[in-house]
Amino acid sequence: MNVNQSAPPVPPFGQPQPVYLGHHQSSYGGQPGSTTAPTSYGAYNGPVPGYQQTPPPGVSRAPPSSGAPPASTAQGPCGQTAYGQFGQGDVQNGPSSTVQMQRLPGYQPFGSAILAPVVSQPAVLQPYGPPPTSAQVTAQLAGMQISGTVAPASPPSGLGYGPPTSLASASGSFPNSGLYGSYPQGQAPPLGQAQGHPGTQPPQRSVPLQASSFTPPASGGPRMPSMTGPLLPGQSFGGPPVSQPNHVSSPAPQALPPGTQMTGPPGPPLPPMHSSQQPGYQLQQNGSFGPTRGPQSNYGSPYPGAAAFGSQPGPPQPLPAKRLDPDAIPSPIQVIEDDRNNRGSEPFVTGVRGQVPPLVTTNFLVKDQGNASPRYIRCTSYNIPCTSDMAKQAQVPLAAVIKPLARLPPEEASPYVVDHGESGPLRCNRCKAYMCPFMQFVEGGRRFQCCFCSCINDVPPQYFQHLDHTGKRVDAYDRPELSLGSYEFLATVDYCKNNKFPSPPAFIFMIDVSYNAIRSGLVRLLCEELKSLLDFLPREGGAEESAIRVGFVTYNKVLHFYNVKSSLAQPQMMVVSDVGDMFVPLLDGFLVNVNESQAVITSLLDQIPEMFADTRETETVFAPVIQAGMEALKAAECAGKLFLFHTSLPIAEAPGKLKNRDDRKLINTDKEKTLFQPQTGAYQTLAKECVAQGCCVDLFLFPNQYVDVATLSVVPQLTGGSVYKYACFQVENDQERFLSDLRRDVQKVVGFDAVMRVRTSTGIRAVDFFGAFYMNNTTDVELAGLDGDKTVTVEFKHDDRLNEENGALLQCALLYTSCAGQRRLRIHNLALNCCTQLADLYRNCETDTLINYMAKFAYRGVLSSPVKTVRDTLITQCAQILACYRKNCASPSSAGQLILPECMKLLPVYLNCVLKSDVLQPGAEVTTDDRAYVRQLVTSMDVAETNVFFYPRLLPLTKSPIENTTEPPAVRASEERLSNGDIYLLENGLNLFLWVGASVQQGVVQSLFGVSSFSQITSGLSVLPVLDNLLSKKVQGLIDSLRAQRSRYMKLIVVKQEDKLETLFKHFLVEDKSLSGGASYVDFLCHMHKEIRQLLS
């Protein structure tokens, strides 16, 4: 390939870089040797051509309006909404009972806050030095040194402490069996008043810092004691900050205003060790000394861990009861908010090795300057230990969550396509890594040294270019593969199956026409939709029509193939009843071009619902259907996708026949794993054949009862497909959700017949993979199909030393067939730092990605281990991670403190969400199919999806001014954050609830629901009336916007406070104790602390 530009010397990476004018597709597409002009690759990027905006005629888009029971994914058998055993009385105020707080064994009476100096982010330096977080947790945990004897609801002004208890007896009282399940009763979440709860107020970030906040209050109401007894040396807040360089500061203290904590009914009292002789200073959170609040009505402080400042003992004061304050423990909302404020405004430029990207919850633009965008790859840590010993010590999983075909926002360019002509992509001769910005050109540009294996390779003459004085090729910035983190190569025929360029892929629609499918209206709805949807099959670039061919099969116990050849006046049906030996009865006319056969296809889709309208056939087959689709693709010599619409357990006599083996009695036994395993190996075998053919299977399930999702989802899972489940499908209630998912699924761009390989520089290698794919060996991830929503999570282990200077490199190469039939390679490169200090590891972790990995690890674990073992493993690993930090990175401090690394301070709360998720700790209402369904969904989720799935977003709707159209700031997912005078939206990527408080103003009810009172609102409503007022429009707009952010349509469920449905809603308030026994956040943090202490002792 001749590139004649002689670019002027260009700045190295990390410097401002010239605009990539030279990369515009036109300059590549027309080069010699280019067989195809791969002009704009916009299909991955832009919105699909206006389909959503123009619903096809004839299909009612009218939303269902009845108030039928919700069909959420977490729903039981049809119509089941009975959660009646749960109380409905104490809705707004959280758990109504105060449970005894039990002391952790070995707690020390002193818990002075750890100070951690702010590092590396001068913009957020606090005037008084010590940064937030570690200390704040410290303080809170110190607050958990609670006596076993509790005076529940002791009056705020009184001496609320239980009688002092010795440590020994206290520790004996802790139900310490090591069983996670044994502690949740240990502590009750604090009780908060719904109104005026501090947590519902915006963080006090803007309040100017005041030096005066050091000063203890001179007089006034009841004070909190300092948690310190006599000050220990070095524990004074007034002293110099303890050196703890491994904290990245968080931008602003999460300091909840002191004085706001005591307003609720008191919870567990303070530990008995704190005698009242100690002055009750105004305590500040984590040394932030900062945000103070105007009038401080109470002097209670949530931060008992903070030492008395300086040494000015005040007069003894009566001590109020103290409760655990959830506001003092790390808040996901605050972390998300801080990151948005700090990192949302600047583009994330990828030129620097080892940069931790903004959180997935932050909106930011990415500029590719040599490393793959975080939209393609996110890592658990961007600074990895040099040695395996260090890695083992820290126990931080080293993993990357890769989404090779991720969709990008319109502002970001899709990867450029590079065409090297017949010679194909340039690669290292030894390790086969692809040319990338990290390859070192040597010997005047005649050779290059591989950055992965160090092999020296010759540069082919046609690729030769001179080097500048820095050793960089002068054309580096004209070539995507030398300057960008992500790009594509056109593949040569060597990269194609059977050394033949592929044909365009095909879509086959396979429709269950058994009794249930007909009766529910599904078949009619689907056929009607397909008539128009087929005009919107994925296209590439500026193509006028899609290259994808389509075919149709219907089935119950037998299969019906349709000839829809354009020359026919009417479609022809061919029945195959020998499902034991599936074959495709016709080749010509089965897979057709949509435009050419439009009339015949429309006729077929009109006729199908009529043909089977009177069917009495209730039995279905399943495996033969997939087999048939796969054989059809094989006969047509192309890759493709099967869209299966299926309703029931396939009990008809045929290969892959299943029986109902659902057994809830297996839950919490060693045999529970069998519920997640397929009941026959037939589907794995079938999946393998599908993968070999590049046949991806998307499964739409419409079950009325158990269908064995664990078995039916095997083929979709192993072929890179998707599973959708609509329990108890009814057209009027569920059509919007189903059609929305279907449209998106059919239109989305897919890479077919793909193989993904992750190469790494010497020292680490990819050892484990999670996702929807098949692996025939230890390195190649085979994906019959891969769409822009699917991720593959890859774990790395050391096989040698790394070094700080070179860092570590990843290169993900995805070979695939585009939807136009073009064979391509998409390359993503990412350079990470390496460290010899554990502190560097802990400073560069990303908790959201860690959780993504840990959830996938655990969800795979349930296939082979008892669920309890899986949970314990997660807890142990998390404790080890945090204990290692404490031991090696945190400054010396009292063992009674929990110290969390800044970037992992949400690890406990998020991990707890994983532990109490339906897969790992199912509630009574969760079905076996639900668990299997969620399990396989999570397996392919990206980091943003797991983040919101495990910790749902809860948005108050009427707190902010009605004119304010931006998304309201979220509140923590806890019942105490709900005010009964307000309305909230809750979403987790799959479910969407609108919770209405019982005391919501009448005007609000009228504006939103069009009825005059709360009692007239229909519980379970799934569509809000469209009303001509500001609030209604705002809420509708917000719902639309939330839906647009997610890959699956979220059906709305209106939940009224104190209504039966509320139990379902509360399931998603993940900071609270769950009905299935899941711990509250506070309890779990306490438990983690105990685990850590055990590891350290």
Ligand SMILES: [Zn+2]
């Ligand atoms: Zn190499």
